[in-house]
Each structure stands twice: as structure tokens, then as C-alpha cells.
Amino acid sequence: MATREDSGKGTLTTYEVTKSDKRFIGAHILVAVIALSIGSLFGPLQAFQFSGVDLYPYLQPVFKSYYQGLTIHGVLNALVWTTFFITGFFTLTTIWGFKRGLRYPTLNRVGFWTMVVGLVMAAVPILLDEASVLYTFYPPLQANWAFYAGLTLVVVGSWIEGYGFFFTYRAWRKDNPDTRTPFIAFGGLATMAMWQFATLGIAVEILTMLLPWSLGLIEGTDPQLARTYFWFTGHPLVYFWLLPAYVSWYGMLPKQAGGKLFSDSLARLAFWLFILLSVPLGFHHQFVDPGVPAGWKYIHAVLTYSVFFPSMLTAFTVIASLERAARNRGGKGLIGWVRALPWNNGSVTAQLLAGILFMFGGIGGLTNASYNVNLVVHNTTWVPGHFHLTVATAVTLSFMGISYWLVPWITGKPLWKPRWAVIQAWTWFIGMLIFSNAMHVLGLLGAPRRTPLGVAPYVPEEWSGHLLRVGLGGAILFVSAVMFVWIVAKTAWQRERLPVGAEVEIPVAESMQDPQLTPRWLDRWVPWIVGTILLILVAYGPQLVDQIANIDLGSGQAPTIRPW
Amino acid sequence: MAEEQQTDQQVEEFHPKGTVAILVMFVLAIIILWGSVYLILLSRGVTV
Ligand code: HEM
Ligand SMILES: [Cu+2]
Numbered sequence: 001m002a003t004r005e006d007s008g009k010g011t012l013t014t015y016e017v018t019k020s021d022k023r024f025i026g027a028h029i030l031v032a033v034i035a036l037s038i039g040s041l042f043g044p045l046q047a048f049q050f051s052g053v054d055l056y057p058y059l060q061p062v063f064k065s066y067y068q069g070l071t072i073h074g075v076l077n078a079l080v081w082t083t084f085f086i087t088g089f090f091t092l093t094t095i096w097g098f099k100r101g102l103r104y105p106t107l108n109r110v111g112f113w114t115m116v117v118g119l120v121m122a123a124v125p126i127l128l129d130e131a132s133v134l135y136t137f138y139p140p141l142q143a144n145w146a147f148y149a150g151l152t153l154v155v156v157g158s159w160i161e162g163y164g165f166f167f168t169y170r171a172w173r174k175d176n177p178d179t180r181t182p183f184i185a186f187g188g189l190a191t192m193a194m195w196q197f198a199t200l201g202i203a204v205e206i207l208t209m210l211l212p213w214s215l216g217l218i219e220g221t222d223p224q225l226a227r228t229y230f231w232f233t234g235h236p237l238v239y240f241w242l243l244p245a246y247v248s249w250y251g252m253l254p255k256q257a258g259g260k261l262f263s264d265s266l267a268r269l270a271f272w273l274f275i276l277l278s279v280p281l282g283f284h285h286q287f288v289d290p291g292v293p294a295g296w297k298y299i300h301a302v303l304t305y306s307v308f309f310p311s312m313l314t315a316f317t318v319i320a321s322l323e324r325a326a327r328n329r330g331g332k333g334l335i336g337w338v339r340a341l342p343w344n345n346g347s348v349t350a351q352l353l354a355g356i357l358f359m360f361g362g363i364g365g366l367t368n369a370s371y372n373v374n375l376v377v378h379n380t381t382w383v384p385g386h387f388h389l390t391v392a393t394a395v396t397l398s399f400m401g402i403s404y405w406l407v408p409w410i411t412g413k414p415l416w417k418p419r420w421a422v423i424q425a426w427t428w429f430i431g432m433l434i435f436s437n438a439m440h441v442l443g444l445l446g447a448p449r450r451t452p453l454g455v456a457p458y459v460p461e462e463w464s465g466h467l468l469r470v471g472l473g474g475a476i477l478f479v480s481a482v483m484f485v486w487i488v489a490k491t492a493w494q495r496e497r498l499p500v501g502a503e504v505e506i507p508v509a510e511s512m513q514d515p516q517l518t519p520r521w522l523d524r525w526v527p528w529i530v531g532t533i534l535l536i537l538v539a540y541g542p543q544l545v546d547q548i549a550n551i552d553l554g555s556g557q558a559p560t561i562r563p564w
Numbered sequence: 565m566a567e568e569q570q571t572d573q574q575v576e577e578f579h580p581k582g583t584v585a586i587l588v589m590f591v592l593a594i595i596i597l598w599g600s601v602y603l604i605l606l607s608r609g610v611t612v
Contacts, residue, residue: 262580315587320580327578334585359590363597373598376605444604512578 015099028088039076042069047474074135090188097185103167111160118153139221140558145214162192187247201232224291231282245398255509259325264511273310280539346421350401353429361389382443409504416490427480435473
């Protein structure tokens with residue numbers, strides 16, 4: 001119990017973050033918000049298209065098709081907004097958690113710029129309509145090689161930023177051998193460690209198949225193996241998005257609500273379980289793939305259910321922390337205490353509403369993951385209905401909430417019109433409630449996803465009311481997205497500065513129990529990482545060996561497709 | 565040390581009843597909503 005000051009309690013405010021670190025974090029957030037603003041323009045366009053208002057003809061000749069727009073929407077929102085925000089946010093949680101600068105700041109800068117170069121490289125072919133393959137880029141749809149190379153660089157850049165965090169951790173650990181890793185820093189490290197394993201799938205997919213194929217070095221491709229590689233990464237990708245939001249929900253939101261983290265031990269246990277169970281479940285996205293044996297699908301389905309445990313642990317710990325905070329504030333009643341939370345704070349409101357919609361996302365997720373029930377919803381609009389509750393709300397609305405203190409902290413300027421932030425969060429919530437419900441119902445009625453339903457000739461009468469609700473929800477979401485970008489832009493570019501001494505405080509929740517009392521095994525890396533690797537080998541090894549042994553890269557097997 | 569004991573006591577005193585109530589409602593919602601999609605699956609016919 002050597003250095004008490006470093007135990008993650010209370011004394012964190014003493015470290016002074018350098019200007020250049022703030023600028024570096026700010027650069028991440030800037031790229032992220034630009035990506036979200038452009039990517040989000042196409043969401044409402046798609047939603048309007050569904051409801052019969054087709055604005056795509058007016059975008060000619062700049063944007064050529066629904067699918068080019070859908071690619072931009074998926075790539076910029078789901079891949080770019082998230083990845084840049086996450087690496088920026090984790091730079092902060094690393095520095096602030098450990099109360100020291102990055103060990104090798106240049107390394108992190110190299111990582112960031114690698115991501116930027118990759119982003120530009122992928123954006124060019126997308127904008128030239130040379131890569132309208134959607135954000136899953138399943139072959140035999142073929143994009144220009146620069147698209148694949150660019151995505152690879154974004155991933156490699158994020159790896160490098162991760163190494164930067166690991167080196168910083170090592171330096172801190174040397175000075176603090178017996179101290180529990182401060183929770184917010186731990187959450188970032190654990191997520192980035194998981195990400196290193198998770199991304200091996202698409203790294204191999206791109207480097208051994210898609211890149212050489214798009215360069216004409218090999219003739220054909222193997223769609224089945226490519227999908228297996230893709231979902232090896234694609235499922236843990238959702239935890240790469242979610243865990244940063246959890247860092248905030250566990251480690252920051254309780255403080256913002258005026259309380260403490262209910263249990264440091266439970267929070268860490270949940271993180272370890274998510275790391276362990278992130279990768280070996282990917283076949284639950286491939287329940288109808290003909291080339292994957294039913295037995296393996298079944299195993300992955302069961303492993304997916306096991307994620308229910310850390311998810312409920314998270315729900316319990318986060319809600320209990322909030323209940324405690326609300327009761328401190330005078331909240332009463334079995335449920336009535338909810339009203340005592342600081343709903344006048346946009347950052348808190350955004351994250352609370354994100355959490356509420358996420359509960360419904362969880363229910364939909366259990367439905368998707370059920371091997372048989374999945375057949376009802378597979379490839380229908382139910383699926384985008386589901387993940388707009390998860391990545392587009394639980395994650396995105398939480399990141400918006402984080403931005404409402406992060407941007408003032410970075411810029412030293414007050415949040416512009418704090419009441420607007422509250423309204424922005426509610427409009428997202430209401431818009432998404434309408435949008436997502438309509439998409440789920442349409443899916444149950446059989447409407448296919450990835451389809452411009454507004455021009456589909458087969459749409460039955462019973463869909464039309466729901467298609468209108470998709471458009472209505474999309475319109476409200478559009479207003480909300482514009483409000484968000486406006487608020488953060490006005491905050492950053494206003495003249496007014498926060499007075500000296502009134503700087504924004506980074507909310508770090510104390511744990512109800514001293515983190516030093518958290519059992520040691522919850523702060524050890526080796527057993528969990530070894531367990532993760534073993535579970536991946538068991539769950540994926542045999543199928544990977546089998547599918548790679550049966551690879552068919554002849555051009556006869558799957559003709560290259562470029563339908564645009 | 566004194567402060568530490570105090571926080572430990574607070575942990576014991578706090579029973580998150582509201583949290584448990586919310587989670588019970590959540591589990592009921594899961595059962596109802598998941599079950600309704602399961603019924604749709606059955607109503608579309610079972611192949612053996
Ligand atoms: C601004 C509000 C938004 C609206 C109105 C909206 C609307 C839509 C619609 C209607 C689709 C389905 C298109 C189809 O299947 O044909 C879609 C797909 C998608 N959206 Fe959104 N969206 C919004 C924001 C977001 C955000 C914030 C994210 C992620 C952070 C996101 C991620 C995605 C992804 C990954 C897809 C799937 C693309 C594909 O199938 O390839 N959306 N969106
Ligand atoms: Cu998944």
C-alpha cells in the first residue's frame with residue numbers, strides 16, 4: 001500500500017495537462033465531429049427516402065447513388081467518428097488516470113497521423129464512387145485498392161496509439177508497483193488491448209485477400225472466408241465502441257450525478273469479462289452463412305449469451321451508483337429517485353438517455369443472437385433499427401454527452417448555451433425512439449435492410465405508416481445532430497473564455513470502497529490475456545484452419561462484382 | 565483510516581432497492597419482447 005495518493009481517489013486534480021496534450025486530444029475530437037457531421041447527413045436522407053421523399057436526384061452528380069451515400073454514412077459514423085473520438089478520449093483517461101504525460105508523445109502523434117492519412121486515402125475512392133461497397137466491404141463487391149489500404153492505415157494508427165498507452169502504463173507501473181491501476185486508465189488500456197486481438201481478422205482479410213485482389217495480383221476471392229475474417233473483427237468492434245462509453249458510465253457519470261462508483265471491483269470484473277468474451281462470438285453474425293457448420297454457430301450462440309452476465313453486472317453497478325447519487329440529492333421512492341438526478345445538465349442527460357435506450361438495444365441483441373429467432377429478423381430493417389440504439393445512441397449520445405464537458409475543458413471556454421445541450425439530448429432520444437421502433441416493426445413485417453425502400457415496387461400497404469415514422473424520426477434526429485455540431489462548434493469558436501480558476505473539472509468518480517481493497521487478481525493482465533487467447537483459439541481455431549485449407553481464390557468461384 | 569471505515573460502513577448501509585426493481589422490470593421486458601418475436605417465428609411455421 002505504498003503510494004496512497006496514487007490510488008485513484010480524490011487527488012487526481014493535482015496534475016496539470018500540457019497545452020500540447022490538450023491540442024492533441026482536441027485534434028482527435030475535431031476529426032471525429034467532422035466525420036459525424038458529414039456521415040450523419042446521409043442518415044436522414046436514407047430515412048426520408050424510406051418515407052417517399054427522395055432527395056438523391058438533387059445530389060447528382062456529386063453523390064451518385066443511395067449506396068455511395070450509405071457507404072459514407074456507415075464508414076464515417078461507425079468507423080471514423082467512433083475511432084477518433086475513442087483514441088482521443090483514451091489519451092485523456094490515460095494521462096489523467098496516471099497523472100503523467102504520455103511516455104512517448106511522438107509515438108501517439110505518429111499513430112494519430114497514420115489514422116488521418118488512412119482516412120484521406122479511404123475517403124478519396126469513396127467520394128469518387130470507386131468504393132461503394134458499404135462499411136462491411138464484403139467481397140465479391142470490389143473497391144479501389146486505396147479504400148482497403150486506407151482502412152488498414154486507420155487500424156494500424158489506432159494500434160500505435162494503443163502502444164503509446166501501454167508504454168505509459170508500464171512507466172507508471174514501475175513507479176507504483178502496488179497501486180491498483182486507476183479505473184479510467186484501466187478501462188482505456190483494457191479496451192485497446194482487446195482491440196489488438198480483435199483487428200487481426202480484418203488485417204488478415206485485407207492483406208491476404210482484398211488488397212492483392214483489388215490490385216489484380218490474385219484473380220478471385222473467397223466470400224465465405226472473408227466474412228469469417230470480417231466478423232472476427234466485426235463483433236468485438238461493437239465492444240471497442242461501447243467500452244469507452246462504459247468508462248464514462250462507471251468512472252465519470254456517478255461523479256457528475258453527485259455520487260460515487262458503487263463498486264470498483266465489479267466494474268473491473270465486467271471489463272475483464274468483456275475482453276474475454278469479445279472476440280470468440282463472431283459467428284452469431286453468420287447464422288445463415290452456408291459455409292459455417294451448424295455446430296460452430298451453436299457454440300458461438302451460447303458464448304454470446306454468456307455476455308449477458310457482464311452486461312447485467314454493468315447495468316446493476318451503473319444504476320446503483322446513480323441511485324446512490326440520487327438518494328444523496330434527496331431522491332425518494334422505489335423508482336421516483338430517478339427524478340432527483342441532475343437532468344438540467346446536458347452531459348448527464350445525454351448519458352442517462354443513452355443508457356435507457358441501450359436497455360432496449362440489449363433486448364434486440366438477445367433476439368438477434370438467438371440462433372433460431374435470428375431467422376425472423378436477419379437482414380431486415382430490424383438490424384439497423386437495433387444498432388441505432390447501440391452504436392448510434394448508447395455510444396454516440398454518450399460521446400455527445402462527454403463532449404459537453406470535454407470540449408470546454410480542451411478549449412478553456414464555457415459550454416455554449418447549456419440548456420440547448422439538454423434539448424439536444426432529448427431530441428436525439430425522441431427521434432431515435434420513433435425511428436428505431438419503426439425500423440424494428442418494419443423488419444418484423446419483412447422489410448429488407450440496405451434497400452432504398454422508397455422506390456421498391458413490392459412495398460405492401462401495411463408498411464407505409466411505419467415508413468413515414470422512419471422519415472419523421474430521421475427528421476428529428478437531423479435537427480438533433482445539427483444542434484450537437486452547432487453547440488460544440490460555438491463552444492470552441494466563441495470569444496468568451498472561462499475565468500482563471502473556473503476551469504472545467506474532469507469528472508472522475510471515487511469508488512465507495514478504496515480501490516486498494518479491490519482484489520489483486522482484478523488488476524493482473526497475464527491470466528486474462530492468456531484466457532482471451534485460449535478462448536479465441538478454441539472458438540475460432542478449427543473453423544479458421546478448415547476454411548483456410550479450403551480457400552478458393554479462383555475467378556470461377558465468385559466473379560468480381562461492381563454493380564455501380 | 566477513520567475515513568476508510570466510514571466509507572465501508574456506508575457501503576453496508578446502502579441497499580440499491582430501486583436498482584433491483586428496475587432490473588426486475590428489465591428482465592420482464594426481455595421475456596415479453598423476446599417471446600413475442602419467438603411467437604412470430606413459430607407462427608411462420610416450423611420445418612423439421
Ligand atoms: C442522424 C441520424 C441518423 C439517421 C436518420 C440514420 C438512418 C439510417 C438508416 C435509415 C439506415 C438504413 C439504411 C439501409 O439499410 O438501407 C442507416 C444505416 C446505418 N447507420 Fe444510420 N442513421 C443516423 C445516424 C447514425 C449514427 C450516429 C451511426 C453510427 C455512429 C449510424 C450508423 C449506421 C450504420 C453502420 C448503418 C448501416 C450501413 C449499412 O447497412 O452498410 N447511423 N442509418
Ligand atoms: Cu455481434
